[in-house]
Amino acid sequence: MARQYAGRRAAPAACAVAALLVAAAAQAAPSRADLSEADRKRVQAVTAPTRDFSRAEQFETMQGGAGTVAKLVNRDIFSHPAANLDFEGRQGFMVGNGLFRKDWVSSPSSTLASDGLGPLFNARSCQACHVKDGRGTVPGFDPEQLSDAVALLIRLSLPAGNDDARDQIAQAVARPDPVYGHQLQPFAVAGLPAEGQVRITYREIPVALGGGETATLMEPSYTIENLGYGPMHPETVLSPRLAPPMLGLGLLEAIHEDDILANAARGHEDGVSGRPNWFVDPVSGARVLGRFNWKAGQPTVERQSANAFSGDMGLSTPLFPNHYGDCTAAQTACADMPHGAQEHLGEHEVPGRLMDFVTTYSLNLALPQRRDVDDPRVLAGKKLFYESNCIACHVPKYVTRRDAARPEHRFQLIWPYTDLLLHDMGPGLADGQAEADANGREWRTPPLWGIGLTRTVNPNATWLHDGRARTLLEAILWHGGEAQAARDRVVDMTPAQRKDLIRFLESL
Amino acid sequence: MRRTFAVGILAALLGANVWAAKPDAVVSGYADLALAKYEDSLATARTLQQAVGELLAKPSAETLTAARTAWLAARVPYQQTEAFRFGNPIVDDWEGRVNAWPLDEGMIDYVDASYGTESDANAYYVVNVIANRKLSVGGKEVDAGEITPELLRDVLHEADGNEANVATGYHAIEFLLWGQDLNGTGPAPEGRSGTPQERHAGNRPYTDFDAAQCTGGNCERRAQFLKVVTDMLVQDLQEMVGHWKAEGEARAAVQEDPKAGLAAMLTGLGSLSYGELAGERIKLGLMLHDPEEEHDCFSDNTHNSHYYNQVGMMNVYLGAYKRVDGSEVKGESLSALVAERDPALDKEMRARLDDTFKAMQAMKTRAEQVETYDQMIGQGNAEGNAVVQAVSDALVAQTRSIERVIAALELGDIELEGSDSLDNPNAVFQ
Numbered sequence: 001m002a003r004q005y006a007g008r009r010a011a012p013a014a015c016a017v018a019a020l021l022v023a024a025a026a027q028a029a030p031s032r033a034d035l036s037e038a039d040r041k042r043v044q045a046v047t048a049p050t051r052d053f054s055r056a057e058q059f060e061t062m063q064g065g066a067g068t069v070a071k072l073v074n075r076d077i078f079s080h081p082a083a084n085l086d087f088e089g090r091q092g093f094m095v096g097n098g099l100f101r102k103d104w105v106s107s108p109s110s111t112l113a114s115d116g117l118g119p120l121f122n123a124r125s126c127q128a129c130h131v132k133d134g135r136g137t138v139p140g141f142d143p144e145q146l147s148d149a150v151a152l153l154i155r156l157s158l159p160a161g162n163d164d165a166r167d168q169i170a171q172a173v174a175r176p177d178p179v180y181g182h183q184l185q186p187f188a189v190a191g192l193p194a195e196g197q198v199r200i201t202y203r204e205i206p207v208a209l210g211g212g213e214t215a216t217l218m219e220p221s222y223t224i225e226n227l228g229y230g231p232m233h234p235e236t237v238l239s240p241r242l243a244p245p246m247l248g249l250g251l252l253e254a255i256h257e258d259d260i261l262a263n264a265a266r267g268h269e270d271g272v273s274g275r276p277n278w279f280v281d282p283v284s285g286a287r288v289l290g291r292f293n294w295k296a297g298q299p300t301v302e303r304q305s306a307n308a309f310s311g312d313m314g315l316s317t318p319l320f321p322n323h324y325g326d327c328t329a330a331q332t333a334c335a336d337m338p339h340g341a342q343e344h345l346g347e348h349e350v351p352g353r354l355m356d357f358v359t360t361y362s363l364n365l366a367l368p369q370r371r372d373v374d375d376p377r378v379l380a381g382k383k384l385f386y387e388s389n390c391i392a393c394h395v396p397k398y399v400t401r402r403d404a405a406r407p408e409h410r411f412q413l414i415w416p417y418t419d420l421l422l423h424d425m426g427p428g429l430a431d432g433q434a435e436a437d438a439n440g441r442e443w444r445t446p447p448l449w450g451i452g453l454t455r456t457v458n459p460n461a462t463w464l465h466d467g468r469a470r471t472l473l474e475a476i477l478w479h480g481g482e483a484q485a486a487r488d489r490v491v492d493m494t495p496a497q498r499k500d501l502i503r504f505l506e507s508l
Numbered sequence: 509m510r511r512t513f514a515v516g517i518l519a520a521l522l523g524a525n526v527w528a529a530k531p532d533a534v535v536s537g538y539a540d541l542a543l544a545k546y547e548d549s550l551a552t553a554r555t556l557q558q559a560v561g562e563l564l565a566k567p568s569a570e571t572l573t574a575a576r577t578a579w580l581a582a583r584v585p586y587q588q589t590e591a592f593r594f595g596n597p598i599v600d601d602w603e604g605r606v607n608a609w610p611l612d613e614g615m616i617d618y619v620d621a622s623y624g625t626e627s628d629a630n631a632y633y634v635v636n637v638i639a640n641r642k643l644s645v646g647g648k649e650v651d652a653g654e655i656t657p658e659l660l661r662d663v664l665h666e667a668d669g670n671e672a673n674v675a676t677g678y679h680a681i682e683f684l685l686w687g688q689d690l691n692g693t694g695p696a697p698e699g700r701s702g703t704p705q706e707r708h709a710g711n712r713p714y715t716d717f718d719a720a721q722c723t724g725g726n727c728e729r730r731a732q733f734l735k736v737v738t739d740m741l742v743q744d745l746q747e748m749v750g751h752w753k754a755e756g757e758a759r760a761a762v763q764e765d766p767k768a769g770l771a772a773m774l775t776g777l778g779s780l781s782y783g784e785l786a787g788e789r790i791k792l793g794l795m796l797h798d799p800e801e802e803h804d805c806f807s808d809n810t811h812n813s814h815y816y817n818q819v820g821m822m823n824v825y826l827g828a829y830k831r832v833d834g835s836e837v838k839g840e841s842l843s844a845l846v847a848e849r850d851p852a853l854d855k856e857m858r859a860r861l862d863d864t865f866k867a868m869q870a871m872k873t874r875a876e877q878v879e880t881y882d883q884m885i886g887q888g889n890a891e892g893n894a895v896v897q898a899v900s901d902a903l904v905a906q907t908r909s910i911e912r913v914i915a916a917l918e919l920g921d922i923e924l925e926g927s928d929s930l931d932n933p934n935a936v937f938q
Contacts, residue, residue, distance in 0.1 A: 046937060059937045066936045072601045075666065087778040087907045091787035098792040098801070101671055113796040131669035354795065399937070413937035458669050 029258035034402040039411075043399040046413060049391055053383035056373035063449050063508070064248050064367025065400070065412025073368065078133040078247055078450065078457045082366040084408045089364065096361025099354055100126040100133075104313060106189035107340040116340020116349030118314040119192050120185035120326055123150045126308070126358070129243035133365055134450075134457035136243030138467030139200055152467060153312065154184040154198050154222065155239040156232070157433045159440075174434050177236040179229050181326040183311055184238075192333055193228030198240070202468075207477055211495040215477055219428075220468050229331055237440075239431035240466040241294055245457075247450045249292070249301045250363030251414045254404035257289055263395060263419040272392040272482045274421025277444070279436035283319060291420045294465045295435040296444035302359045309350055309358075316341065316348045317355045323348075363406065367414075367449055372507045381504025384497055388489040393445040393482070395419045417448035417508070426480020429464070441481060452506035472505050473498065529844035534827070535769030537839020539759040541829045542592050543752040544837040545820070548585035550745040552832060553738075556582045556681075560738045564731045567718035576685050580809060583678065585832055587813045588820030594779035595772030598751050598758040604677075605665070606744050609803060611674030613683045615664065616733065618724055620690055637664065637675075638729045655732045657740050676740055679804075684734045686806040687712030692799045693886030708880045709808035771919045773842060777821050778910040781864075785817055786903035794896055799882040808882065811875035814899065815868045821906075822861045842913075850916050853909070860909040864902035871895050 035043060050057050062068040067082030081093040102114065103124045109115035123129050129136045129151040136151020157174030176182045180195055188194040202218040209215055222238050264274050277290035281299065290296035298304040306319040314325030316339070323339035340349040350358075372378050385391065394417040404410045422442040432440040443465060451472070454461045462470050469475035479487040490498060559578035563571040586607070592599050613619055617638045635643055637659075643650040650663055664675035674680055687710040691697065696707035715723040717731050724730070751758035762769035793801035803810045823829040827841025847854035874895050875881055884892030 059935055062936045066938075068936070070597075072597045074601055075669075076600075076604070081783075087782040087911060090779055090783035091791070091904075094783035094787040095792050095795075098788045103672070114798050114800075127669075127671065132666075132671070134669075137668070411938070 029256065029262040031258045032256050032401075034256065039402070047397050047399060049386060049396055053379050053386075056379070059413050060373050060415065061370050062413075063370050063415040064251060065414050067248075067251070067364070067366050067408060067412065068369055069366040070369050073371070073453065073456060075132055075457055077368050077453055078245060078365060080366045080368075082250075082364045082408055085364055086408075089360070089406075089408065092357055092360035093364050096357040096359070099358050100130075100361055104315060107338040109340075113342070113345055116315050116323065118185075118187075118189040119324060119334045119337040120188050120195060120331075121314045122153050122183070122185055122187065122312040124313065129153075129312070130246050131243075131458040131461070133246045135245050135454055135461040135463075136467070137458060137460045138242060138462060139198075150186075151243040152198065152240050153243075154224070155241055155433060155435075156180050156183055156236050157239070158233060158235055159237060159432070159434075176328070177233050179328060179330040180232055180236070181328045181331075183326055184224060185314075185326060188228070188334075189337060192337060194226075195229060196224040196227045199223050199225050200240075207491070209495075209498070210492045213495050213498075215473060217474055217477060218468050218470065220466060237432045239433040242462075242465060242467040244294070244446065245450060245454070246362060246365045248365065248367050248414065248416060248447070250406060250409050251367075251400055251412060252291060252416060252418075252420065252447065253301055253363065254400035254406075254409035254412070255291075255398050255414075255416075255420065256401050259398055260289065260291070260420045264421055270389055270392055271485055272389070272423070274393060274419050274423055274445070274482075275437070275442070277422050277435075277437045290436055290438075291444070293435075294443055294446070295438040296420065296422060297435040297438065301362050302355070305358055305362050306355060309355075315350045317350045318348055318352045319355075321348060364408065368453060370507055371452070375503075375507070377500050377503045378507045379504075380497075381500035381502065381507075384493065384501045385504055388486050388501075390486050391417075392486070393419050393421070393423055394448055395445075415449060418445045421445060423483065424481035425483060428478055428480045431465070448505065448508050450508060452508045472502050476501075529840055529848055531766035531770055531845065532763070533840035534842055534845050535762045535766045535773070536759075537827050537841065538769065538773055538824065539752055539762055540837055540839050541823065541827070542589070542758070543749065543756075544829055544831055545585055545589045545592075546745060546749045546752055548832045549582065549589055550742065550749050552578070552582035552585055553742050553745050557738050557742050560681075560734055563714070564717060564735060567714045569714050572685070572712075572714040572717070576807070579678070579681060579685055580807070580812070581832075583804070583809065583813060584816055586678065587816035588823065588829070590780055590784075590817050591776055591820040591824045593776060594784070595774075595776035596758055596761065598761065599748070602744065602748060605661070606677040606741060607679070608665075608671065608674040608677055609679050610672060610800060610805070611679050611683065612670075612672040613688060613806075615667075615673055616675065616680060616683060617687075617730060620688055622690070635664075638726050638733055655729060655736050657736055660733075660737060660740065676737055677744075678741065679806075680737050681734065681741065682804060682806045682809075683710075684730065684737070685712065686710030687716075689799070689806055689808060689882070691882075693797065693883050693889070695883075696880075703876055704878065704880045704883075705808045705875065708883070710806040767919065770842070770845075770917060771914075773824060774910055774914050774917075774919065777824060778907050778914075780817060780821060781903045781910065782907040785814065786900045786907075789814070790896060790900045790903075793885045794893060794900070797885055797887040799885075802882045802885070805882065808875075808880040810881035811872045814881075815872045818861075818864050818868045822865065825857065825861060846913055846916060853912055853916055857909045857913055860902070860906040864899070864906050867895075867899045867902040871899050 032040065064082070066084040069080045069083050071077060071080050081090050085093060104117040105115050106117045107115040117124060131137060131151065138152045156177040158177065184198065185195045186197050200220050200222055202220050205217040205219055207215045207217055222240060224232065224238070261276060264276050277296040278287055279290060280286070281288045288299040290299050292298040292301060292304040298307060303319060306317040309315040309317050310320035310322065310325050316323045323341055324335055327334035341347055345351055396417055397413060397415045400409055400412045400414060402411045422438045422444055424441045425443050426441065429443065430441040434440055462468065463472065463475040464478060469478060476487060476490050490501065493501065556575070556578040559575040563575045593603055594600065615635045615637065618636060637643065637652050637655065641653045643652050652659055660675040664673060667673040689708070689710040691708050696704065700707040700711070713723050715721050717727055717734070719727045750756055753759065762772055789803050799805065804813050825842050827843065828836060828838045830836050843854055843858065846857060874884065879892060883889065884896050886892065
């Protein structure tokens with residue numbers, strides 16, 4: 001099978017656009033120790049960005065590699081196990097699915113193994129925010145609906161002073177609000193005040209586009225009402241975060257670290273300079289590369305999931321053993337509430353055995369097949385996506401590690417459209433909040449795979465870290481900072497070109 | 509290289525029809541079985557529809573019992589059809605409408621105070637459609653003046669993307685006929701008679717449907733809900749029967765490529781055995797000891813729903829199904845196809861299916877004579893836990909044999925077939 005790649009080599013750049021593409025090319029890092037020399041050549045050939053937009057690329061339909069599913073497109077399309085999981089793997093997935101959907105209850109409860117919620121919490125279950133395993137819903141743009149959504153959580157932090165920048169990196173997390181902690185929990189168990197509710201107001205910003213079109217962006221601002229524990233620290237910064245889709249996370253974890261670092265090491269002459277989010281893991285003490293959540297603040301899917309159990313649901317796990325989640329020392333009533341750990345079930349509210357099922361589930365949600373890959377309009381949009389240099393950050397493809405922890409994730413050609421790096425996205429998107437080594441203007445490039453089915457799964461879903469973008473075009477128009485030039489190219493396109501570009505995104 | 513070669517041989521064999529048991533006959537036999545099982549599911553659902561009609565026309569303890577009995581009978585063929593899930597996309601696409609579970613019953617009707625009054629994770633948790641003609645959810649007003657199929661299917665079912673918002677299907681009907689089972693994993697309350705199931709299950713009074721001496725409030729709307737949701741079940745089953753008829757899409761999908769059809773059959777058996785049944789429906793309940801993790805939780809009928817899953821898997825492998833009227837539908841069997849390749853493996857597969865069947869029977873007998881399924885999975889009930897665990901262990905062992913069958917028929921690489929072809933858009937890089 002290697003035969004068909006052996007003859008393919010990247011040709012010298014023929015024009016300015018092509019030169020840009022080569023600069024943006026993902027290259028299998030020469031240092032990858034998991035690859036033989038023959039493998040490396042195949043991987044480099046297959047991951048080089050295409051320059052042929054006359055037809056679809058080989059394997060392009062299977063955006064999640066061999067795990068990609070060919071299921072009917074309906075509301076369940078984000079909820080299938082990877083096609084290459086064996087039956088045993090599917091059992092872990094299904095049990096994990098049961099736990100992902102489960103409503104946890106407060107202690108004490110007759111169902112000893114399902115209690116321990118809170119005392120403060122954002123939601124009772126994982127799926128409450130990850131709607132049908134896809135994107136969460138923000139409170140509606142209709143003023144009447146502004147108070148009712150659980151999927152948007154508000155991270156809280158104090159600005160880091162220059163003197164403690166190092167300390168902040170060492171701690172991996174931002175300095176919390178002294179009373180409200182790392183995030184706002186709008187719910188609490190009976191007998192305890194909730195922390196407060198978020199209210200969002202939007203200001204409309206018109207944007208003139210090439211060809212006489214106009215778009216309207218919605219700029220959000222946030223206030224907290226009904227504060228349950230007195231005033232917040234005056235300098236506390238609010239950073240809203242919407243629950244992202246759960247697709248292909250195990251494959252992202254199986255991308256070789258060297259490939260991500262190679263993305264960072266490439267030339268910066270196009271104004272794009274991604275940075276890895278390195279930090280010291282407070283659990284292991286080791287220096288780790290973050291790749292999950294909106295700021296790449298978590299190194300693994302397991303850590304991200306355990307962090308969500310702790311912060312969002314107030315449930316302890318072996319990685320985050322505090323039964324009281326985000327209760328702070330100032331919230332004394334919180335620490336007086338009962339917790340849900342049972343001696344005979346283990347010392348945590350979510351024992352390691354259950355946590356492992358949730359991790360298995362979270363690692364193995366399948367990518368759907370792409371649709372219409374060879375439709376001429378989709379191909380035209382793909383060309384515009386590449387030529388506008390969107391692929392500088394939204395790096396199309398990788399081949400995962402040969403030595404990935406789980407066999408189903410090994411040596412898969414995947415198409416996530418991300419570099420997993422941090423980028424300065426400009427003042428319009430800045431949240432002013434640091435997370436590990438990411439500063440208040442930086443965000444991790446989110447993967448784009450599956451984005452075209454967002455509304456099939458959740459008709460009320462919107463885009464970007466706080467859900468402010470009602471359309472994919474609005475999401476593009478919010479790009480600033482390192483992505484300003486690419487965004488400006490989209491503004492300058494003709495209406496037909498913009499339509500093609502969106503058509504390409506909708507085929508992902 | 510060797511693998512590609514072997515798949516090539518299988519393809520040649522399939523094409524040349526040199527086997528006595530022909531794959532195309534096996535997959536059309538499978539489709540015949542599916543048609544018969546869905547027809548029986550439809551017929552028993554129509555009997556249920558009639559019994560519900562009589563309950564609503566003349567509410568009494570007798571008509572309510574008759575409707576419950578009809579529901580239990582309707583589950584017998586339906587649970588056998590679950591062997592067609594996980595391999596047939598048309599079935600998977602449809603299944604959530606008829607058998608979604610677990611459900612937040614507070615969206616449908618009144619619930620006990622112990623159920624809590626609000627679940628922030630689910631704004632529909634205690635919406636109680638039966639009591640409310642206007643619903644205000646997420647700031648949006650929904651007119652529920654008439655309980656219609658559109659309201660249940662388009663507005664309430666999976667409302668807000670929450671899979672616990674189940675408004676249609678067998679389990680919604682089950683909740684309306686039995687009401688909540690408030691007995692948890694504990695003993696049945698005093699004063700009830702009959703089998704453990706009859707004593708321990710939910711105990712909704714027939715007067716909940718009697719406008720003249722109404723209990724629970726809103727009896728007419730409850731009756732309306734039950735009628736609409738039962739009619740919808742009949743329509744949904746009618747649709748699935750159509751998919752397996754001569755020109756049906758589901759039949760065509762397995763018949764047009766017999767090799768893919770065989771893979772669909774075995775994928776369904778393995779996924780139902782290991783992931784769905786041994787995993788989500790059994791293992792989770794045993795780990796959490798939580799009566800909410802019981803598949804038929806209102807009627808305490810879980811032992812039967814598990815048992816008939818196994819019966820359904822066995823008749824797919826053996827190519828024979830005993831219909832509700834006692835007649836038998838038989839076709840070329842997967843078993844015969846495997847026996848030609850590897851008689852010892854076929855023997856092993858049948859032995860594993862029998863082992864599971866025996867473990868299921870032990871669980872069913874215990875449920876009929878000693879205690880219900882939710883009591884069996886209770887905390888500290890070592891004997892009950894062991895009976896359920898034995899079922900799970902047997903299902904896992906059965907799946908190991910299914911994996912060997914897939915390997916023997918060289919179907920394992922079916923997803924990867926064509927990796928070498930530049931023309932195949934669905935190929936994957938290896």
